[in-house]
Amino acid sequence: MTATLAWLDYSERDRRRALDVVDLLREPSTVDELGIGAVRDAFADLLFPGTSTIQTRARYFLFVPWQNLELERLRVPSRQVVARGRRAEIELIDALVDSKEREGVIGIQARKTLKRLPSNVYWTGLLAWGIRRFRGSQPQYYQSLDGFYASRRALVDDDRNPVGGVPSTNWDPNLPGVPRGFPKGATFHLTAAEAGYLRERIIFSHRDSLLAFLVEGCEPTETAFAWEHPQQGRFREPFREQLLHARLFSEGMHGAQLLYNRLLAEAVANDEWSDSFGAAMADWAALVSRRSAAFAGWDRRRFWAIAVEGGARVTRRTREFIDGWLDLVLDAGPAAIAGGLKDARQLIVQREYELKVQRARLQNRQALLLWRGDAGSRQMDYRWAVAQTIVNDILDGLGSDA
Numbered sequence: 354m355t356a357t358l359a360w361l362d363y364s365e366r367d368r369r370r371a372l373d374v375v376d377l378l379r380e381p382s383t384v385d386e387l388g389i390g391a392v393r394d395a396f397a398d399l400l401f402p403g404t405s406t407i408q409t410r411a412r413y414f415l416f417v418p419w420q421n422l423e424l425e426r427l428r429v430p431s432r433q434v435v436a437r438g439r440r441a442e443i444e445l446i447d448a449l450v451d452s453k454e455r456e457g458v459i460g461i462q463a464r465k466t467l468k469r470l471p472s473n474v475y476w477t478g479l480l481a482w483g484i485r486r487f488r489g490s491q492p493q494y495y496q497s498l499d500g501f502y503a504s505r506r507a508l509v510d511d512d513r514n515p516v517g518g519v520p521s522t523n524w525d526p527n528l529p530g531v532p533r534g535f536p537k538g539a540t541f542h543l544t545a546a547e548a549g550y551l552r553e554r555i556i557f558s559h560r561d562s563l564l565a566f567l568v569e570g571c572e573p574t575e576t577a578f579a580w581e582h583p584q585q586g587r588f589r590e591p592f593r594e595q596l597l598h599a600r601l602f603s604e605g606m607h608g609a610q611l612l613y614n615r616l617l618a619e620a621v622a623n624d625e626w627s628d629s630f631g632a633a634m635a636d637w638a639a640l641v642s643r644r645s646a647a648f649a650g651w652d653r654r655r656f657w658a659i660a661v662e663g664g665a666r667v668t669r670r671t672r673e674f675i676d677g678w679l680d681l682v683l684d685a686g687p688a689a690i691a692g693g694l695k696d697a698r699q700l701i702v703q704r705e706y707e708l709k710v711q712r713a714r715l716q717n718r719q720a721l722l723l724w725r726g727d728a729g730s731r732q733m734d735y736r737w738a739v740a741q742t743i744v745n746d747i748l749d750g751l752g753s754d755a
Contacts, residue, residue: 384728384729385729386610386613386705386728386729387606387609387610387613387674387701387704387705387708387729388671388674388704388708389606389609389671389674389675391665391666391667391671392602392660392665392667392671392675393602393603393733393735394663394664394665395659395660395661395662395663395664395665396595396598396599396602396659396660396663396735397735397736398663398664399562399592399595399659399662399663400562400563400564400579400592400595400596400599400735400736400740401562401563401564401735401736401737401739401740402481402482402558402559402562402564403477403478403479403481403482403555403558403559403564404478404564404736404739404740404743405474405477405478405736405739406736406739407469407474407739408474408475408478408739408743409456409457409458409459409739409742410456410457410541410742410743410746411541411543411548411551411742411743411744411746411747411750412540412541412542412543412547412746413459413471413474413475414475414478414479414482414484414551415528415529415543415547415550415551416445416471416536416539417471417472417475417476417479418479418484418485418524418525418528419528419531419535420438420441420442420445420472420536421438421472421494421523421524422524422528422531423441423531424437424438424441424498425498425501425502425523428502429498430498430499431495431496431497431498431499434495434498435495438470438472438495439470441536442460442467442470442471442472443460443464443465443467444536445471445536445539446458446459446460446461446464446467447464448536448537448538448539449461449536449539449540449541451537452538452539452540454539454540454541456541457541457742459471459474472491473491476490476491481558481559482551482554482555482558482559483525483554483557483558484524484525484528484554485523485524485525486521486522486523486524486525487523487524494523501521501523504521505521525554527550528550529544529546529547529550541746542749542750542753543746543747543749543750543753544750544753545750545751545752545753547750548746548747548748548749548750548751548753549750549751551568551747551750552568552569552747552751555568556568556569561591561592562592563579563588563592563595563596564740564744566588566589566592567582567740567744568744568747568748571584571744571748572584572748573744573745573748573749574741574745575741575745576737576741577734577737578600578603578732578734578737579596579599579734579735579737579740579741580596580599580600594655594659595659595663598651598655598656598659599733599735601644601647601648601651601656602656602733603732603733603734603735604637604640604641604644604732605641605648605678605679605682606675606678606679606733607637607732607733608634608637608638608641608678608682608687608690608691609678609700609701610729610730610731610732611630611633611634611637611730612630612634612690612697612698612701613701613705613728613729613730614626614630614727614728614729614730615627615630615631615634616698616701616702616715617714617715617721617724617728618630618726620714620715620721621721621722621724623726626726630730631691633730634690634691635691637687637691638686638687638688638690638691639687641682641687642686642687642688648682648683649683653676653679657672670707674700674704674707677700678697678700681694681696681697681700685697701715702715702716714728
C-alpha cells in the first residue's frame with residue numbers, strides 16, 4: 354500500500370511542509386496521526402524561525418549558498434544547473450565523510466541516489482534568515498539564471514567596468530568567503546566569523562524569537578525540551594509566553610498521542626505493546642497531575658490567538674478535537690484517562706475516522722496490520738532537537754579561533 358499526497362492549489366511553504374512529512378514517514382513516532390501538526394508548526398515557527406524537522410547542522414546554511422554562488426560564477430546555464438548542482442551536493446557528502454563527519458550528514462547512506470538534497474531542505478530557512486535574496490522557489494531560481502547572467506552583463510562595459518545601476522544578487526553579499534578548496538576538507542565546524550555571521554542573520558531577521566535569544570547570550574546545552582533549558586528563567590517576552598503555551602499543549606496532547614497507540618496495540622492484541630503504552634500513559638498522567646495548577650490557569654483563548662499569530666490554519670473540527678481532549682484532561686483528570694475513560698477512547702476513535710475515513714486503522718483491519726508498534730507517540734518538542742543542534746553549532750563556533 355502506497356501513501357500519496359495530492360493538492361491542487363498550494364504555496365511554496367505548504368509544498369515544502371508536505372515534503373517534510375514524506376521524509377518523516379521514515380520515523381513513525383514523529384508522524385502527525387491526530388491532525389494537530391498545524392498548531393505544533395505555528396509555535397515552532399514562532400520559537401525557531403527558519404528551521405525545519407529535517408535540517409541537521411548549522412553550516413549547511415553556508416554550504417548551500419556557497420555552492421550556488423560557484424554555479425553562478427561559472428555561469429552554468431539554466432538547462433544544466435540542476436544536474437551540475439546535484440553533482441556538487443553529492444561531492445559535498447563525500448567530502449564530509451572523508452573529513453570523518455558522521456552526525457548530521459544529509460545523504461550519508463543514499464549518496465548518489467539521494468532524492469532530497471540539502472539545498473532543498475534548507476531553501477526556506479535561507480530566505481527566512483535573509484541569506485537568500487531570491488524570493489522564488491528553487492526551480493524558479495534555476496530557471497531565472499540565464500536572465501540573471503544577461504542582466505549583469507548589461508551593467509558592465511567591454512572592460513568589465515560598471516556602467517550604472519545596482520547589480521541584483523540572489524544571495525546576501527555579506528556572506529562569509531568560501532574556504533579554499535571547498536568542498537574538499539569540509540566539516541561542520543564553524544569558524545568564529547561564520548558563526549558570527551549566522552548569529553547576526555538570525556538576530557536581524559527574527560529579533561523577537563527564542564532562537565535569536567539563544568544564539569545571542571546563552572551557552573550550549575543538551576535538553577529534551579526548550580522549557581528545560583538551564584537559562585529558561587532568563588527568557589523574555591514574547592517567546593516566554595509562547596513557550597508557556599507550547600509546553601502546556603505538548604504535555605496535554607501527549608496523552609492523546611499515547612492513547613491512540615495504546616488502542617492500536619489492543620486492537621492487534623499485542624500485550625507487550627499495550628502494557629508499554631499503558632505505562633507511558635501512567636507516566637503522562639503523573640506529569641500532568643503535578644502540573645495541575647498550570648493547566649487549571651491556562652488561558653486557552655490566548656493560546657489559540659498565539660497559534661493564529663504563528664500562521665496556524667486550523668479547521669473547526671481540529672479545534673473542537675483539541676479543546677475536547679483538553680477539557681477531558683481538566684474535568685475527568687489524567688488518571689481517569691490513563692485508567693481507560695470511555696469518553697477519551699471514543700474521542701480518539703472518532704478523530705481518527707474523521708481524518709482517515711476508510712483508512713482509519715481502528716476501523717480497517719487491513720490498515721491496522723500495517724502498524725508497526727508506534728505511530729506519532731513522541732511528545733511534541735517544536736523542532737527543539739534540530740534548533741538545539743544548530744544553536745550549539747553556532748555557539749561552539751563563536752568560541753573558536755577564526
